[in-house]
Amino acid sequence: MSFLNTLLGTKDESTDKIIILEKADYASAIRRNDVQLVDVRTPKEYNEGHIPNAVNIDYYNSPEFIKQFKKLDPDKPLFLYCRSGARSLKSARRLIDMGFKKVYDLKGGYLQWG
Numbered sequence: 001m002s003f004l005n006t007l008l009g010t011k012d013e014s015t016d017k018i019i020i021l022e023k024a025d026y027a028s029a030i031r032r033n034d035v036q037l038v039d040v041r042t043p044k045e046y047n048e049g050h051i052p053n054a055v056n057i058d059y060y061n062s063p064e065f066i067k068q069f070k071k072l073d074p075d076k077p078l079f080l081y082c083r084s085g086a087r088s089l090k091s092a093r094r095l096i097d098m099g100f101k102k103v104y105d106l107k108g109g110y111l112q113w114g
Contacts, residue, residue: 020104020105021107029104036076037051038055038069038072039082040057040059040091074101078095079106080106081110081113084108088105
């Protein structure tokens with residue numbers, strides 16, 4: 001069983017569709033080539049530094065947020081992060097409502113990444 005399949009069976013504090021991962025587990029999971037990795041911070045924050053291969057979709061730009069996430073596959077695991085974890089968790093809840101099946105969030109956000 002792959003690491004990602006193992007993760008799919010885990011639960012987080014709030015829902016079985018949103019899984020909050022520690023930095024090491026998150027880093028290991030996003031090494032796969034087929035993950036959807038999204039930074040939900042502002043473009044300014046993203047441009048100041050981001051996780052390699054992350055796509056920037058600004059949480060605060062609601063119309064663009066919806067438009068960009070509709071282009072992603074709701075059946076594939078989705079990995080989110082923001083600065084500290086608050087926006088990405090709000091984004092995850094919103095994305096579950098939009099039909100995404102599994103959303104992974106980086107505990108502590110980008111502040112924990114560095």
